[in-house]
Amino acid sequence: MCGICCSVSFSVEHFSKDLEEDLLCNLKRRGPNSSKQLLKSDVHYQCLFSGHVLWLRGVLTPQPVEDERGNVFLWNGEVFSGVKVEAQENDTQIVSEYLSSCKDESDILSLFSEVQGPWSFVYYQASSHYLWFGRDFFGRRSLLWHFNDLGKSFCLSSVGTQTSVWQEVPASGIFRIDLKSAALSRHVILKLYPWKYNSRENTAEECVNSLSQISADLPAFVSVVANEAKMYLEKPVVPLNVILPQAPLETHYSNVSSIPPTRETLQGFLTDGHMKGVIQQFIDVLSVAVKRRVLCLPRDENLARSEVLKACDRKANVAVLFSGGIDSMVIATLADRHIPPDEPIDLLNVAFMTEEKTKPTCSNKKWTKQKNHCEIPSEEFSKSVAAAANSDKQFSVPDRITGRAGLKELQAVNPSRTWNFVEINVSLEELQKLRRSRICHLIQPLDTVLDDSIGCAVWFASRGIGWLVTQDGLMSYQSRAKVVLTGIGADEQLAGYSRHRVRFQTHGLEGLNKDIVMELGRISSRNLGRDDRVIGDHGREARFPFLDENVVSFLNSLPVWEKADLTLPRGIGEKLILRLAATELGLLASALLPKRAMQFGSRIAKMEKNNEKASDKCGRLQVNS
Structure with a gap:
């Protein structure tokens, strides 16, 4: 588990190379084993990535993780199934490597459709200026967003502060922002790639309802739209069986009202x-x-023999x-x-x-x-x-x-x-x-x-x-x-x-x-x-x-x-x-x-x-x- 944060600024005067002290403190409590910050600057925007790791599996992997092409990954999750992670491997590193090999948005969606376990993430693609983020289907990991009232900055974080207004990122799917376009237009467009059952036909209606609900609480300079290609994440669970009995159900007891709880x-x-x-x-x-x-x-079994503890x-x-x-x-x-x-x-x-x-x-x-x-x-x-x-x-x-x-x-x-x-x-x-x-x-x-x-x-x-x-x-x-x-x-x-x-x-x-x-x-x-x-x-x-x-x-x-x-x-x-x-x-x-x-x-x-x-x-x- 980790505390992850990405702060984005579209103006020089609103940019800070450090997170607010109380936000940084809250993130560090979530991830006491490693803390690291990374700054990515572009002509049009600046991104400050902050990762705080609670070490649980494999080799301790500090975050944020940056690959050779300048892509940056923040991961607060566990891969329990779907994507192979060996016992001695760290899932942050494995998922980061998979993302680095993704050729297009379809590959990214396929990856997160396969991962089973709780997660929230932020992923910056340097060449395209895209910022991807989201939560797993059930929303088992927190991710919040905070948009500056002037439209000059926004922040994504595992945890918020008492001094700012934060909202939960809906677990409706994965979002993508074109940072360069947002900086030039002064308008943030959140493109949603929603969760969907592969066999169902009413996805359009589900998505429209979701978009209107998400947009309702956002400031005027932020819009939520469906992705043009109508691509989606495949829901990781089967639909609920809503079959009803054709006849009254049989019971072991003739009078159910008198059944004792024994x-x-x-x-x-x-x-x-x-x-x-x-x-x-x-x-x-x-x-x-x-x-x-x-x-x-x-x-403790990972300790040397001399360090083995008494019962x-x-x-x-x-x-x-x-x-x-x-x-x-x-x-x-x-x-x-x-x-x-x-x-x-x-x-x-x-x-x-x-x-x-x-x-x-x-x-x-x-x-x-x-x-x-x-x-x-x-x-x-x-x-x-x-x-x-x-x-x-x-x-x-x-x-x-x-x-x-x-x-x-x-x-x-x-x-x-x-x-x-x-x-x-x-x-x-x-x-x-x-x-x-x-x-x-x-x-x-x-x-x-x-x-x-x-x-x-x-x-x-x-x-x-x-x-x-x-x-x-x-x-x-x-x-x-x-x-x-x-x-x-x-x-x-x-x-x-x-x-x-x-x-x-x-x-x-x-x-x-x-x-x-x-x-x-x-x-x-x-x-x-x-x-x-x-x-x-x-x-x-x-x-x-x-x-x-x-x-x-x-x-x-x-x-x-x-x-x-x-x-x-x-x-x-x-x-x-x-x-x-x-x-x-x-x-x-x-x-x-x-x-x-x-x-x-x-x-x-x-x-x-x-x-x-x-x-x-x-x-x-x-x-x-």
Whole structure:
């Protein structure tokens, strides 16, 4: 993962050889292992490229990458499939080499149609004065744009600042700007190469709608147009199966309204041979997706023999955003299959203070600082100890309770694994302070109460500073994992939200199918850019197994009733296929947990104003530095 930025100026007086200090600082937090800048000057324009690398695979490759013809490449992504990248190779270098060999725009589109994995990029073609940029089909990597009001400059960046207005680059396809033409005409034309299903005929209508939506929020000197050749990127997943049953669906039970949410009920579904086969296919494809995401990173086995760490000092390379709910439980269980057995896995569990502080009594507690792990400033340590001592009462939120129960279930599945259950406790004071200084600009340009709640909760969780309960006592701990796995994408595809049940009750399976199409279509703008910025701020990379292209294609290929059955009660009907997979994996307790949104499970939604709606504009995010 990287922080990438390209600043373009069409006038000498507006050109700066350095990025703004706060933007540079924000980018460096995303890429702590290497920083580099490159200036490309032309008679008509100047481009400043800035790359900040989080090293995860192959040889550390500083960015920006410049080839022998003066082309410049910035890459914030991972190639998990589609384009061959060997274990010892760096994907930035490989993709850059492919781009250098591209003869025309068709070759560029073919390349990005083949890459499977999350990405955003900026690519400058020196000879043609073209600047290409874009995000992957799901928008799993952030890319923002900011256009100067006078039309004399613009900037593309992984992350923005609090002092300027930034917008997310839509994950509608790849954009191309002719910089020389823009400089001469003082008008920036964004040519769009959209995503398209190869077999569909309604691309023109889709593209027109997309262009009007994109143009609506841009200044007058910026236009969005379709490319003249009507070329496109091929969508990396198969279309959603919207087939409807010809007859009423058969069920194992005569009265579905009285079906109890029990493990016996779930196991009853698995007596059906077809369903059992579907579940095994789902487990297999999701397991491969998790494997790709936990093995593409450097590990301690690369150390010389003399440097091999003792088991107690082994660091976790992978963390899971962990509530104990079914999404995170299945991800953790599958990660356990592929991560080396002597390597710990960090389970990051966040809770927000639910009641007034009371004076803690610490006389019966053992307190230790963990060597090499604790980065809590010493002057704050006594406060942290006091808060942790009283944490059972103050932070006993739903996600903490299910998280501890989930930990026990994981320990039963694999007792030999070191599972680091990291209890991350956040007070109102700390939330308000760090929202103002560190989190606001990461959530923006999103600005609702829901974005505030989820963005802040994910930021504190992925920071990974908390407490471990060990045999020696309560231990302060900071995760050093560079990769954070999240379960996002499961609810969107498997009818996990309460709104899906309402939709089904009013519009049936047809309406539910339309909702699932809509959910995946908007996940880039509603969730993924924000979550990438928030998690990346800690020098960690977010990875999304449920949004692996092969996982999405498999789920899209199934009729909706094999994924969810909303005639069944909560705790069974929603995400039915995932509950059955959890049952097969031995997760019998968590398989029955009903969906609980992160903002309620962590109790952040109850911290400040209780009368807000999730869709309201959040004034707390409108804080300028």
